[in-house]
Amino acid sequence: MRKDKEKAFNLRRSGKSYKHIRDELGIATSTLASWFKHESWSQEIKNRLSREESLSNPKKLELMAQANREHWKLKHEEYRTAAIREFEKLKDDPLFLAGIMLYWGEGNKVLKNCIVRLGNSEPEMIRIFNLFLTKSLKISPDKISAWLLLYPDLVDSVQKNFWSKATGLSLSQFKKSIYIKGRHSTKRLSYGVCYISINSRSLKERILKWLELCQNHLRTYSLKLEKT
Numbered sequence: 740m741r742k743d744k745e746k747a748f749n750l751r752r753s754g755k756s757y758k759h760i761r762d763e764l765g766i767a768t769s770t771l772a773s774w775f776k777h778e779s780w781s782q783e784i785k786n787r788l789s790r791e792e793s794l795s796n797p798k799k800l801e802l803m804a805q806a807n808r809e810h811w812k813l814k815h816e817e818y819r820t821a822a823i824r825e826f827e828k829l830k831d832d833p834l835f836l837a838g839i840m841l842y843w844g845e846g847n848k849v850l851k852n853c854i855v856r857l858g859n860s861e862p863e864m865i866r867i868f869n870l871f872l873t874k875s876l877k878i879s880p881d882k883i884s885a886w887l888l889l890y891p892d893l894v895d896s897v898q899k900n901f902w903s904k905a906t907g908l909s910l911s912q913f914k915k916s917i918y919i920k921g922r923h924s925t926k927r928l929s930y931g932v933c934y935i936s937i938n939s940r941s942l943k944e945r946i947l948k949w950l951e952l953c954q955n956h957l958r959t960y961s962l963k964l965e966k967t
Contacts, residue, residue: 747760757772815944818944841871842946858932858934866907886915899913908935
């Protein structure tokens with residue numbers, strides 16, 4: 740190996756950048772790139788130096804953050820646009836409308852947490868919402884999780900079996916239950932509260948858009964009724 744190439748490799752292995760090696764040895768950057776392009780350890784050094792440069796440059800960091808915000812802004816708009824198209828296909832499906840109405844009344848509507856979550860003490864509501872997700876929206880059950888809110892004297896395994904049979908959710912979908920103490924020992928829910936959820940920004944955007952479209956449709960319909 741020629742001496743300048745050997746020196747370049749030693750400098751590179753010590754973590755030096757192409758610019759540093761070029762300035763010290765007078766070797767063109769293009770030559771250095773050709774020498775190191777097949778060396779995986781050199782690529783790791785390049786990635787590390789790039790990260791360090793980004794972290795040490797506030798302006799570059801801000802540009803990266805801005806680019807990331809713009810990327811997700813476009814993605815979120817794509818989700819809402821897709822929801823409008825999907826609504827036209829699904830709006831005559833009673834199960835779809837039932838799921839949206841349930842979410843209107845009982846669902847989590849905080850957009851930034853990306854969680855589609857609905858909870859209720861009525862098993863039938865959870866069953867219908869689960870059907871809405873799996874049948875109307877074709878979501879795989881392994882993407883859907885559930886958990887229970889229980890009083891201390893309720894047995895976790897018994898309640899999970901009850902909710903599983905009543906809602907169609909499999910036992911494997913249930914996460915760890917949460918126990919609470921009620922204020923009124925004689926006025927409480929016999930089987931606790933079941934929550935069903937999916938972590939998906941895409942679905943959250945689309946459900947909230949569908950809810951908006953349903954509300955507009957119902958508003959228009961109600962105005963027509965009032966005029967008749």
